[in-house]
Amino acid sequence: MTDRSYLQQLRTPTAADPLRILMSACLAGVTCGFDGTANGEYPSALKILQYNTVRVTRFCPEDFSFGSPREMCDIHGGDGFAVLDGKAKVLSDSGVDWSAGMIAAAEEMTAVALRNNVELAVLMDVSAACGSQVIYEGNRFAPEKKYQIGAGVCAALLMRKGIKVISQRDYASLELLYAKIDPAHQMKQDAKDHHEIDWYKSYFAAQIS
Numbered sequence: 335m336t337d338r339s340y341l342q343q344l345r346t347p348t349a350a351d352p353l354r355i356l357m358s359a360c361l362a363g364v365t366c367g368f369d370g371t372a373n374g375e376y377p378s379a380l381k382i383l384q385y386n387t388v389r390v391t392r393f394c395p396e397d398f399s400f401g402s403p404r405e406m407c408d409i410h411g412g413d414g415f416a417v418l419d420g421k422a423k424v425l426s427d428s429g430v431d432w433s434a435g436m437i438a439a440a441e442e443m444t445a446v447a448l449r450n451n452v453e454l455a456v457l458m459d460v461s462a463a464c465g466s467q468v469i470y471e472g473n474r475f476a477p478e479k480k481y482q483i484g485a486g487v488c489a490a491l492l493m494r495k496g497i498k499v500i501s502q503r504d505y506a507s508l509e510l511l512y513a514k515i516d517p518a519h520q521m522k523q524d525a526k527d528h529h530e531i532d533w534y535k536s537y538f539a540a541q542i543s
């Protein structure tokens with residue numbers, strides 16, 4: 335769940351003093367996805383790049399540790415916080431333990447974020463590295479793939495270091511961000527964050543009721 339009060343209180347940036355945002359590199363068009371693509375286009379994230387009131391730092395943690403293209407990977411036995419605590423593992427599709435590499439990637443991403451003094455991270459949801467609201471529970475290619483509420487490893491470490499994270503699917507939060515970086519932006523009042531959409535409320539009904 336995103337912290338909208340934080341977004342409401344964000345300062346109003348200018349071109350001379352832009353808002354410092356960390357983005358999953360693939361959301362910013364870098365072809366760092368597992369298959370060497372940018373994982374599709376997400377207009378909600380690409381829009382951020384249009385403003386001179388924003389300074390975007392792009393980083394792909396999986397590319398940092400595993401290169402591109404690479405296998406897919408998922409978290410088994412918990413979420414990204416559990417991986418950081420040694421209680422869950424990141425496994426590649428072929429079953430190789432990528433936990434250490436993913437933790438190294440998380441540490442590097444966090445170092446980049448702190449070095450650039452970022453004020454917000456906008457990350458690709460559902461990724462074992464960058465997911466912040468929803469991730470897979472175990473292998474995404476299992477016959478009955480499952481999702482869980484939780485963060486990927488890199489998003490989890492960013493959060494632990496006090497960096498606020500939203501995803502490209504948190505449309506209500508993004509509306510607040512657009513309003514900060516563009517004084518002319520007309521807020522869409524019916525926009526919803528990922529945890530507010532019908533699929534989320536239905537899929538996780540047992541957990542959130």
Ligand code: SF4
Pocket residue numbers: 358359360361366367368373393394395396397458461463464
């Ligand atoms: S690790 Fe993050 S930045 Fe890299 S491709 Fe996956 S979601 Fe995108």
